[in-house]
Amino acid sequence: MFGKIKKVLQDFVNHIQSAVFYKTLDEKDIEKYCNEMFLKLVEADVAYEIAENIIEGIKRRLIGMKVRRGDDAAKYVEESIQESIAGILSAIRSFNLPNYVKLVLAKESPAKLVFMGVNGVGKTTTIAKVAYKLKAEGLRPIVIAADTFRAGAQEQLRKHAERVSVPFFGGRYGSDPAAVALDGITYAQKNGFNVTLIDTAGRMHVDIDLMNELRKVIRVVKPHIKLLVLDALTGNDALEQLKRFEESVGVDAVILTKVDADASGGVALSVIVGVGKPIAYLGVGQRYEDLMEYEPSIILKTLFK
Ligand SMILES: Nc1nc2c(ncn2[C@@H]2O[C@H](COP(=O)(O)OP(=O)(O)OP(=O)(O)O)[C@@H](O)[C@H]2O)c(=O)[nH]1
Ligand SMILES: [Mg+2]
Structure with missing residues (x-):
């Protein structure tokens, strides 16, 4: 890196x-x-x-x-x-997701996390990584596929979920994503899962219809945490996406993926410094363990290794 x-x-x-x-x-x-x-x-x-x-x-x-x-x-x-x-x-804050989830759980269960972002940034892969991590923290996560839009989206999340041995809840293609999310949350409640990780369809930040659809998901689900997944390789555009999602639905924390894939490192570093939102994780590879907490000292160590 x-x-x-x-x-x-x-x-x-x-x-x-x-x-x-x-x-x-x-x-x-x-x-x-x-x-x-x-x-x-x-x-x-x-x-x-x-x-x-x-x-x-x-x-x-x-x-x-x-x-x-x-x-x-x-x-x-x-x-x-x-x-x-x-x-x-050190001006960039980190967002301790497991701790935050535990704070939520002290009051109510399940915790509701919505993952959003434009097409192909790594939402679905990242959800599996986060589920894997939360499980290791002793939590009981379930993933919910509220992407009823793109062909194959349901199967993709299901497959990831199987690989990390986390339960999956899906819906029919073409059905209302907000309804699928709610059904998933109810299912979690009844079956003793305490963290719901909700996958949403990739959308262009300039697509008004899809942004409205996302707004509805957020309004209905009332998530405790809205996570925006950004592809570190997209540089300035990632910052533009953040602006649009922030205006549209609000963003609590950011996950930057593909930090490993930036050969020079400058784009990723610039996005890290530029986001101005708490960073929950950095995606640093294609394996499920390749998810790193944002920690300035670790970045420094990597820079001077
Ligand atoms: N190198 C690397 N690749 C990643 C990382 N995170 C995700 N990817 C890859 O990015 C590609 C897209 O990932 P998906 O999880 O399908 O992205 P998505 O945002 O769900 O895509 P849509 O559902 O189509 O919007 C896959 O090939 C992933 O393996 C990462 O941290 N590093
Ligand atoms: Mg996806």
């Missing part, structure tokens, strides 16, 4: 560490390398403003720095860069 960015950061550390040995760093000493790093970050698809932010933070920390002989210069420089990026990442 974050392949190219990792290298850009390491190159920068290598350049600066030799300079910092001999004198106190001033702006001139690092200007050249900062400009170079800025360009490389942008080349690695980091959004312009975010690259700028990173560089500003680094400059602020490095200027005036002097390392005594015998000290490990690389370590100091790397720490400054880490602090700068940590400052940016």
Whole structure:
């Protein structure tokens, strides 16, 4: 993960560490390398403003720095860069889904989670991953296929559910998704399942009819948590989708999928920093275990591994 960015950061550390040995760093000493790093970050698809932010933070920390002989210069420089990026990442809150579900369950059961997002972002796969995780937390999840629209959607979720050994509740194609969701919730209540994970049809954020349909699902189900699934590879468009879903139905937390599939890492990093919503999970692969809590320190570790 974050392949190219990792290298850009390491190159920068290598350049600066030799300079910092001999004198106190001033702006001139690092200007050249900062400009170079800025360009490389942008080349690695980091959004312009975010690259700028990173560089500003680094400059602020490095200027005036002097390392005594015998000290490990690389370590100091790397720490400054880490602090700068940590400052940016720590502004993004994480959303602890299992804890939140448990809070809900202290009051009522089942907890109702609706997953939404545009076509192909990874909603159905992610639901299976989340169900798998919640089961490991000792909860009793059930998945509900309220996608009665796209051919194959029901079977897809059913298959995923079987693989993670979580019960499945579906509906007829063409039937009202809000009704299927409600029936599923009632079924869960009667059968002792305490978390309902509701899959919805993929829709374009600009499709007014489908957005209205989703609004109805939300109105009827009254979910405790509305999760928007975004494909990290889509960069700016992901942020546009978030805006539309937020305006239309509201978004409580975001799950970013396919973070593993971004070769440079810059697009994913920019979406992480850009969402401005609590992040519940990052999807980091195609296996059911490939779901990571959003944790700035883990991202940092990955960046500097
Ligand atoms: N590499 C990678 N692939 C993922 C990840 N999450 C999902 N995918 C893949 O993305 C593709 C689409 O996933 P789906 O779960 O079918 O997406 P969806 O949003 O339910 O699609 P629609 O129901 O058509 O709207 C599949 O091939 C998944 O394996 C991830 O975190 N990493
Ligand atoms: Mg789907």
